[in-house]
Amino acid sequence: MRVHLGSDHAGFHLKEALAERLVELGHAPVDHGPVEYDPDDDYPPFVLAAAAATAVEPGSMGIVIGGSGNGEAIAANKVAGVRAALAWSEQTATLARQHNDANVLSLGARMYTVTAALTFAEVFLTTPFSGEQRHVRRLRMLSAYERTGDVPSVPGSASSAS
Secondary structure: OEEEEEEOHHHHHHHHHHHHHHHHOOOEEEEOOOOOOOOOOOOHHHHHHHHHHHHHOOOOEEEEEEOOOHHHHHHHOOOOOOOEEEOOOHHHHHHHHHOOOOOEEEEEOOOOOHHHHHHHHHHHHHOOOOOOHHHHHHHHHHHHHHHHOOOOOOOOOHHHHO
């Protein structure tokens, strides 16, 4: 599987370790940068490039990395067709795929060890979406909102009764 990677300076070294591990696992990492460590770089160009590439390449996944992973998740989620999830445990990485069909994983390089981060990535990449109807329904709501900007009606509310 092709895995699109993007980071900032805080995630640079983890991105390099992750690229190596992905090759060992038989994946094809695509590095959207940065290509060298720069303590003053900004994550949006690299993260948005990785997320956009993931969105337009069916079957691929993305992993974005920063200090906490929060800004990277926010940036990636600005790209239409991306469902980025921040993981901080094996369980959150699993649920991101099983329940949310996330296609981009966000990792915080300063939040856990490299070994733990590599495990979260491996779990994320090997966990399938459950396909359960409740999760499919929720994802349809999010996709519709992304296309139209219309907030889904709340069951039982006055707006849903009209």
